[in-house]
Amino acid sequence: MTPVKPEPVCAEARPEISALLDGELDPEASERLGSHLERCASCSIYKARIEKARSAVRLELVESVPDMADEIIESVSARGPSERRKQVRTENLQVGLVAAVVAALLIVGSSLPGSDRPPAVASANEIGRDIRAAAGAIGPYRAGYEIVERGWHPLVRERNFHAEVAYAAPDLVRLVIRDLTAYPEREGWPVNDVELVANGSGWWLREPLDCPPAALPGCGRTKGWSERAVMRRPPFDGSTPVPTDMILPLESVANSDAVVVEGRERVRDREAVHVSVPYLHAQRLIASLQFGGSWRAFHPLDRVDIWLDPKTSFPLRFTVTRGDSPERAAWARDSGYRDVRSLLYDATLTSFRSDLEGESFRVPPAAVTRDGGFRRTDAIEDMPVPRELAGLSFYTSGVTKTGQRIAAWARGMQWLKMSITRPASSLSVSSESITVGGKVMYYRPASSTSARQMELRWGNATIVLESNLERASLVRIAASLPVQTSPAPRTIQSGERRIERGGPELAVRYKFVSSPAWLPAGYEARAVVASSSSSGTTVSVYHRRSQILDGSTEIRVTHSDAVKRLWPSSERYEAVRVRGSWARFSAGRTELEWVEDGTYHAISAPGFDLATIVAIAEST
Secondary structure, three states: OOOOOOOOOHHHHHHHHHHHHOOOOOHHHHHHHHHHHHHOHHHHHHHHHHHHHHHHHHOOOOOOOOOOHHHHHHHHHHOOHHHHHHHHHHOOOOOOOHHHHHHHHHHHOOOOOOOOOOOOOOOHHHHHHHHHHHHOOOOOEEEEEEEEEEEEEOOEEEEEEEEEEEEEEOOEEEEEEEEOOOOOOOOOOOOOOEEEEEEOOEEEEEEEOOOOHHHOOHHHHOOOEEEEEEEOOOOOOOOOOOOOOOOOOHHHHHOOOOOEEEEEEEEOOEEEEEEEEEHHHOHHHHHOOOOOOOOOOOOOOOEEEEEEOOOOOOEEEEEEEOOOOHHHHHHHHHHOOOOOOOEEEEEEEEEEEOOOOOOOOOOOOOOEEEEOOOEEOOHHHHOOOOOOOOOOEEEEEEEOOOOOEEEEEEEOOEEEEEEEEOOOOOOOOOOEEEEEOOEEEEEEOEOOOOOEEEEEEEOOEEEEEEEOOOHHHHHHHHHOOOOOOEOOOOEEEEOOEEEEEEOHHHHHOOOOOOOOOOOOOOOEEEEEEEEEEOOEEEEEEEEEOOOOOEHHHOEEEEEEOOOOOOOOOOOOOEEEEEOOEEEEEEOOOOEEEEEEOOEEEEEEOOOOOHHHHHHHHHOO
């Protein structure tokens, strides 16, 4: 039996990478090298640099290129299944050299040589476009942040942290947060050190044992750590998230139309574009450095300021400032926050480099380990592949232990995941129905556990496309699937309860439902859900903006003839008048409720103040 050679070490791998790119490496050595590259960030970067250099010297003008599409298609069709499987296995997500460019720009600054005139400030739309472009090309890097947090506990004036993040791919990230706070007592306060590792197939989190701030300092005397791990993790799994918005604020800035450009400023002697956005729209950015452990909360109306490098869109600094609305003050009081100072959170970049030499993305063992059940296979061969992939490259494919087939594509930070479930699963009742090119599909905004999704019913199967791409791109990808779709059932019967889903036309059928005559700019009714039983019917109308991609920014208006009064609750409310009727407002839930002419009404609108919510209510 021929002995199996071990994987090459880095010193041996570098010459083999050159041989591989020259087409001179034998199949056995190529397979061993490929296995090494999957695990070694340093050699992957080296390979990307060699490819980049070679492509640069090969560029030349050509007169015309013959159309060989028919010959290529014929050649691919003639290949056997084993050859096609081999081709799929050898496709890799290529990592570019954008991080090296980012590092250079951060060092030399953003001003053009020989020019004293500062560049014009880009518009919010241009900044969003630049971030999306950068997200498709960003490469590996390591960055450090200095963090100051205020208001976590009345006895701790402020806490100080240092965070290090190493990024190699959307599912290949390591985050280390060290608590540098000088607490009032040595005992009784948990040290908020956090570590996270994600390496595609595995995920691991280490954090201090749960100790609510209200129970401190007493419960902090119980020292200990919680460790959780997931092995055989499905790609881009929302239940085991990876903090990526601090790498580029793709969700917080690029996909938000609430961005305000404040101008150009300097952050630690670097030119920066200053933008601001409500905290509701920037939750993912702040949460990326509040991962695990114990952190303070913020209100949707708090303000987030972000300073971006003008050439690379990399966040140099981001802060959270206390909002000044009465609703925000009521929320802080109910939540136990004193917030004497206006600046509540400040994260500033302190170091940046594109060298991941020695960085490990190995997932350590943990006391609590869950099997994600994902097994890498050539499942993509049996799946319909979208004709439009927005420039993404094949990433992986496989099958879960429940039989669900998954394929994923990625480029830089951008990714797309397609899952096929048989038999067909039920779709989200509040999803928005869209028809493009004869295909019926159902759109779901992003949530805390998933990116935005497009669901399609295909025969006896459900196809779900999930992605951090913008909505328009996701619609185009879904429309390009080579499948015939069918509408999902509009009605679901559960015992005596009947649930019906539809568009704005569904709400018109119920006389007790009145649509708002006024809504904030851009909001429209996108989905309606009616739930009926022997006691009556409750109708919820979901108003969304097409540009807004996160479900937390929707306005939900509910009407019910099954509820005749507002029942007492231990929750703290503020009493207001709506068209002559008394209403109660919950600052914690950002929801206004009232009963008028025997019908219950409620408006939930996170991110809006009470005056705006009352204006919506007055117009219904």
